[in-house]
Amino acid sequence: xxxxxxxxxxxxxxxxxxxxxxxxxxxxxxxxxxxxxxxxxxxxxxxxxxxxxxxxxxxxxxxxxxxxxxxxxxxxxxxxxxxxxxxxxxxxxxxxxxxxxxxxxxxxxxxxxxxxxxxxxxxxxxxxxxxxxxxxxxxxxxxxxxxxxxxxxxxxxxxxxxxxxxxxxxxxxxxxxxxxxxxxxxxxxxxxxxxxxxxxxxxxxxxxxxxxxxxxxxxxxxxx
Ligand code: ADP
Ligand code: ADP
Numbered sequence: 227x228x229x230x231x232x233x234x235x236x237x238x239x240x241x242x243x244x245x246x247x248x249x250x251x252x253x254x255x256x257x258x259x260x261x262x263x264x265x266x267x268x269x270x271x272x273x274x275x276x277x278x279x280x281x282x283x284x285x286x287x288x289x290x291x292x293x294x295x296x297x298x299x300x301x302x303x304x305x306x307x308x309x310x311x312x313x314x315x316x317x318x319x320x321x322x323x324x325x326x327x328x329x330x331x332x333x334x335x336x337x338x339x340x341x342x343x344x345x346x347x348x349x350x351x352x353x354x355x356x357x358x359x360x361x362x363x364x365x366x367x368x369x370x371x372x373x374x375x376x377x378x379x380x381x382x383x384x385x386x387x388x389x390x391x392x393x394x395x396x397x398x399x400x401x402x403x404x405x406x407x408x409x410x411x412x413x414x415x416x417x418x419x420x421x422x423x424x425x426x427x428x429x430x431x432x433x434x435x436x437x438x439x440x441x442x443x444x445x446x447x448x449x450x
Pocket of ligand 2: 228231232233285286287290
């Protein structure tokens with residue numbers, strides 16, 4: 227089932243074309259890597275998907291909702307992990323997640339249940355009471371991912387989520403995120419690191435704003 231579709235999307239900064247007629251259709255329950263070098267257009271695409279930028283050319287659908295016509299419904303189906311961490315360092319893990327839950331209109335027992343479930347999925351339950359400042363980089367990232375799951379999105383976007391982390395932390399994160407697809411979540415993971423596409427089911431290669439290739443990972447390996 228198509229849960230995420232970007233159709234004929236283009237975007238320019240003045241005369242600089244950052245995305246050129248991009249089309250991507252993805253199914254639920256898969257891990258899709260968006261691979262591209264710096265400058266390929268990954269962040270621009272993410273800014274359109276999260277509606278920081280307005281899509282003027284082409285259209286985007288998330289979980290069946292058109293992002294321009296039904297933004298609230300479309301964005302409710304989206305969990306986002308940005309490249310720059312956005313946690314409050316002096317609050318505990320639990321407080322950071324509760325704050326986000328409240329922003330999503332969740333409170334009381336329901337919020338508590340969702341937070342516990344999200345922490346559990348990232349193996350972060352043990353650390354709920356620690357201050358973010360006390361966590362290492364890998365655990366902070368895992369907590370950001372947990373936070374992005376609280377409102378139970380259908381699609382999880384991650385923009386280079388392992389930048390600056392050591393190899394063990396990176397593997398722990400990709401493994402945890404991969405497990406999330408088993409419950410039907412679509413993971414859309416942007417990276418310029420080829421080794422991070424190892425666990426991907428699908429690989430979309432973006433280069434100078436254009437899709438060079440969209441392959442099921444098994445085909446890429448077979449062709450290598
Ligand atoms: P990536 O995230 O893959 O590194 P970006 O989406 O940041 O790529 O950039 C795509 C292209 O758009 C690059 O050529 C970049 O230089 C250009 N670009 C990005 N942001 C701006 C901006 N604010 N103004 C002008 N050009 C930009
Ligand atoms: P289907 O898988 O049957 O195409 P979708 O829910 O994906 O169902 O789409 C429903 C309708 O919306 C179809 O007519 C499809 O062509 C159209 N559609 C899907 N994605 C987009 C998009 N990004 N932009 C414009 N139209 C779309």
